[in-house]
Amino acid sequence: MITYISTIKVTYSDTDQMGYVHHNNYVKYYETARWELFEQLGIPYKAVEEKGFMLPVTRMDLKFIKPAYYDELLTIETTLHKISGAKIFFRYKLFNEAGTLVNKAEVTLAFINSATRQPCLAPEFIWQKIHGKGLENKASVN
Amino acid sequence: MITYISTIKVTYSDTDQMGYVHHNNYVKYYETARWELFEQLGIPYKAVEEKGFMLPVTRMDLKFIKPAYYDELLTIETTLHKISGAKIFFRYKLFNEAGTLVNKAEVTLAFINSATRQPCLAPEFIWQKIHGKGLENKASVN
Amino acid sequence: MITYISTIKVTYSDTDQMGYVHHNNYVKYYETARWELFEQLGIPYKAVEEKGFMLPVTRMDLKFIKPAYYDELLTIETTLHKISGAKIFFRYKLFNEAGTLVNKAEVTLAFINSATRQPCLAPEFIWQKIHGKGLENKASVN
Amino acid sequence: MITYISTIKVTYSDTDQMGYVHHNNYVKYYETARWELFEQLGIPYKAVEEKGFMLPVTRMDLKFIKPAYYDELLTIETTLHKISGAKIFFRYKLFNEAGTLVNKAEVTLAFINSATRQPCLAPEFIWQKIHGKGLENKASVN
Numbered sequence: 001m002i003t004y005i006s007t008i009k010v011t012y013s014d015t016d017q018m019g020y021v022h023h024n025n026y027v028k029y030y031e032t033a034r035w036e037l038f039e040q041l042g043i044p045y046k047a048v049e050e051k052g053f054m055l056p057v058t059r060m061d062l063k064f065i066k067p068a069y070y071d072e073l074l075t076i077e078t079t080l081h082k083i084s085g086a087k088i089f090f091r092y093k094l095f096n097e098a099g100t101l102v103n104k105a106e107v108t109l110a111f112i113n114s115a116t117r118q119p120c121l122a123p124e125f126i127w128q129k130i131h132g133k134g135l136e137n138k139a140s141v142n
Numbered sequence: 143m144i145t146y147i148s149t150i151k152v153t154y155s156d157t158d159q160m161g162y163v164h165h166n167n168y169v170k171y172y173e174t175a176r177w178e179l180f181e182q183l184g185i186p187y188k189a190v191e192e193k194g195f196m197l198p199v200t201r202m203d204l205k206f207i208k209p210a211y212y213d214e215l216l217t218i219e220t221t222l223h224k225i226s227g228a229k230i231f232f233r234y235k236l237f238n239e240a241g242t243l244v245n246k247a248e249v250t251l252a253f254i255n256s257a258t259r260q261p262c263l264a265p266e267f268i269w270q271k272i273h274g275k276g277l278e279n280k281a282s283v284n
Numbered sequence: 285m286i287t288y289i290s291t292i293k294v295t296y297s298d299t300d301q302m303g304y305v306h307h308n309n310y311v312k313y314y315e316t317a318r319w320e321l322f323e324q325l326g327i328p329y330k331a332v333e334e335k336g337f338m339l340p341v342t343r344m345d346l347k348f349i350k351p352a353y354y355d356e357l358l359t360i361e362t363t364l365h366k367i368s369g370a371k372i373f374f375r376y377k378l379f380n381e382a383g384t385l386v387n388k389a390e391v392t393l394a395f396i397n398s399a400t401r402q403p404c405l406a407p408e409f410i411w412q413k414i415h416g417k418g419l420e421n422k423a424s425v426n
Numbered sequence: 427m428i429t430y431i432s433t434i435k436v437t438y439s440d441t442d443q444m445g446y447v448h449h450n451n452y453v454k455y456y457e458t459a460r461w462e463l464f465e466q467l468g469i470p471y472k473a474v475e476e477k478g479f480m481l482p483v484t485r486m487d488l489k490f491i492k493p494a495y496y497d498e499l500l501t502i503e504t505t506l507h508k509i510s511g512a513k514i515f516f517r518y519k520l521f522n523e524a525g526t527l528v529n530k531a532e533v534t535l536a537f538i539n540s541a542t543r544q545p546c547l548a549p550e551f552i553w554q555k556i557h558g559k560g561l562e563n564k565a566s567v568n
Contacts, residue, residue, distance in 0.1 A: 012461065012471070013306050013454045017191075017299040017354060023199040024169040024297055028439045031166075035438065035497075045438070046497045049159075057165040061203040070301060071461075071472045154319065154329070155312045155448050159441040159496060166439055170297045177296065177355075187296070188355045212443060213319075213330045301475075307483040308453040315450075333443075341449040345487040 002080040002133050004037035010072045020067040026103050027060065030092050033076040034107070041129045053123055055109040058087065062105040072096050083126075083135055086111045086119035144222040144275050146179035152214045162209040168245050169202065172234050175218040176249070183271045195265055197251040200229065204247040214238050225268075225277055228253045228261035286364040286417050288321035294356045304351040310387050311344065314376050317360040318391070325413045337407055339393040342371065346389040356380050367410075367419055370395045370403035428506040428559050430463035436498045446493040452529050453486065456518050459502040460533070467555045479549055481535040484513065488531040498522055509552075509561055512537045512545035 008029050016022040035045040048055065068074060075095045082089040087108055094103040113120045150171050158164040177187040190197065210216060217237045224231040229250055236245040255262045292313050300306040319329040332339065352358060359379045366373040371392055378387040397404045434455050442448040461471040474481065494500060501521045508515040513534055520529040539546045 009458075011454060011458045012300060013308055013457060015301040016296060017301060017303045018196050018198060019301045020198060022297050023202065024166045024173075027166040027169060028437060031439060032435075032437045044497065054160050056160060056162060056206065056209065058206050059204065060165065062201065064198065064200050067198065071470065151316075153312060153316045154442060155315060155450055157443040158438060159443060159445045161443045164439050170295060173297060174293075174295045186355065213328065302480050302482060304482060307486065308450045308457075311450040311453060338444050340444060340446060340490065340493065342490050343488065344449065346485065348482065348484050351482065 002037065002041070002130060002135065004033070004040055004078045004080075006033045006036045006076050006078065008032065008074050008076060010068060010070050010074065012070055015070050018067075019069070021069065023062075023064060026062055026064075026094065026105070029074065029076060029094065030060075030078070030090070030105060030107055031057075033078045033092065034080075034090050037078050037080060043126055043129050048123075048126070049114070051123065051125065052114045053120070054112045054114050055088065056112060057107060058110045059108040060105065061107075062103060064103055066096070066100055066102045068094075068096060068102050074102065080130070080135065083122050083130075086121060088122065144179065144183070144272060144277065146175070146182055146220045146222075148175045148178045148218050148220065150174065150216050150218060152210060152212050152216065154212055157212050160209075161211065163211065165204070165206060168204055168206075168236065168247070171216065171218060171236065172202075172220070172232070172247060172249055173199075175220040175234065176222075176232050179220050179222060185268055185271050190265075190268070191256065193265065193267065194256045195262070196254045196256050197230065198254060199249060200252045201250040202247065203249075204245060206245055208238070208242055208244045210236075210238060210244050216244065222272070222277065225264050225272075228263060230264065286321065286325070286414060286419065288317070288324055288362045288364075290317045290320045290360050290362065292316065292358050292360060294352060294354050294358065296354055299354045302351075304353065307346075307348060310346055310348075310378065310389070313358065313360060313378065314344075314362070314374070314389055314391055317362045317376065318364075318374050321362050321364060327410055327413050332407075332410070333398065335407065335409065336398045337404070338396045338398050339372065340396060341391060342394045343392040344389065345391075346387060348387055350380070350384055350386045352378075352380060352386050358386065364414070364419065367406050367414075370405060372406065428463065428467070428556060428561065430459070430466055430504045430506075432459045432462045432502050432504065434458065434500050434502060436494060436496050436500065438496055441496050444493075446495065449488075449490060452488055452490075452520065452531070455500065455502060455520065456486075456504070456516070456531060456533055457483075459504040459518065460506075460516050463504050463506060469552055469555050474549075474552070475540065477549065477551065478540045479546070480538045480540050481514065482538060483533060484536045485534040486531065487533075488529060490529055492522070492526055492528045494520075494522060494528050500528065506556070506561065509548050509556075512547060514548065 014021050014025045077093040079091040090107045092105040156163050156167040219235040221233040232249045234247040298305050298309045361377040363375040374391045376389040440451045503519040505517040516533045518531040
């Protein structure tokens with residue numbers, strides 16, 4: 001497991017007329033958070049695409065516990081939980097400034113070969129960066 | 143169970159640089175689809191808010207099976223599955239023009255009293271509209 | 285000049301906490317409206333990209349006259365005003381259900397050759413579709 | 427004139443299938459930048475709304491000079507140019523990491539009394555914060 005803490009500031013366009021952060025934005029916050037974790041590992045997602053791989057989301061399961069509001073500085077705890085076969089699993093907890101758990105989520109993505117648009121094993125350059133971090137290297141592609 | 147079929151056209155701003163519909167947009171498609179179902183039942187969501195209730199999402203679980211693309215006319219099958227306590231449960235299937243299942247989802251919302259911002263039972267004016275449609279009337283508020 | 289009338293329904297995620305349509309959404313409404321005009325002319329924008337051209341926006345000037353609200357059915361009058369050199373000029377008027385002018389805009393796009401990412405003259409297959417519609421054919425590319 | 431420099435990181439959901447930042451996102455970047463300038467002046471926009479005022483956009487004029495890309499760290503130079511009557515005028519320049527001018531814009535907003543939803547003069551608590559910064563105090567409301 002690899003855990004990364006990031007923050008995100010709620011912008012005005014993230015709100016809806018209930019005065020809450022519209023629920024679709026959490027999906028964007030989590031996407032940004034996982035690529036910040038990748039960046040931290042030395043694997044910018046931009047480089048992943050340049051090397052011929054893409055990681056579309058295959059499942060996302062979000063639980064909304066409390067609303068979030070305009071201008072709040074939210075803290076996201078992102079955990080890279082597992083890589084198994086062609087899939088990579090993230091777990092999230094999102095807290096507001098008072099430290100209250102606002103949202104939690106599980107998001108799964110697939111490794112896709114951009115040329116064939118078919119699922120593939122996690123590429124070797126990714127395994128190299130997470131080696132020794134408690135995620136067992138089951139299989140990879142070059 | 144109440145089922146409603148609607149369509150949605152993918153717009154250019156829904157795409158991302160993979161050339162796919164970005165995953166956050168499905169969340170918006172499903173929101174629009176459930177309020178179209180409500181509209182069809184004679185309960186425009188706008189009226190729900192005017193009567194002092196709001197329905198924020200409390201959980202959403204989406205499975206991405208195939209990508210969707212710019213300019214596709216997607217068909218959404220929305221099922222109002224259950225109302226239980228303060229919660230209302232929707233299920234979705236989303237198909238592309240070839241009839242292929244692209245996405246499926248479960249989305250749960252809570253009835254909230256706008257004045258108190260506390261959860262409440264489904265209001266009576268909603269139960270009246272869905273009476274006799276196979277969703278058992280367990281409890282409601284005026 | 286070629287004019288096309290289309291409608292767009294305001295979705296919940298288009299609103300912000302003022303209770304208005306957030307201003308960034310008009311930009312999306314106008315994009316959808318211009319490609320509907322193109323579709324009507326027999327030039328789906330998807331086909332434009334498949335033929336190796338792209339039309340990014342080079343300028344947009346929007347005037348916000350009245351707010352728009354959730355669930356309104358807005359009417360957009362899109363005018364393809366001019367093609368000149370590598371540029372194509374649209375003008376818009378957007379009305380609410382009461383017929384009140386809510387927004388007006390001018391949007392300019394450039395014809396770009398996707399391979400070179402350089403500006404180019406309007407392709408011949410576009411001129412063919414708009415021939416005789418009052419837009420003078422000044423120059424084109426194959 | 428008051429000038430403020432901020433940065434914004436392009437997220438994946440900001441891109442479209444051209445591989446560019448979709449043009450609607452610049453509108454969001456500029457909104458965030460102007461409220462950061464306000465925050466810096468000691469006038470968080472959240473407080474403006476809490477005091478009973480809102481600032482919807484009345485005009486925006488953007489020129490797109492170069493494309494912006496995923497993961498770029500963009501620099502925004504925001505200038506609070508003028509307050510006149512019920513209107514406040516901002517000018518923007520947006521640069522990419524190479525220092526190239528990517529976009530420039532003028533955005534005008536109106537001061538609105540939230541209770542009456544009518545335009546009003548700039549409130550006194552805003553003038554107090556910008557006093558002596560070269561923006562002439564023409565008129566204000568309490």
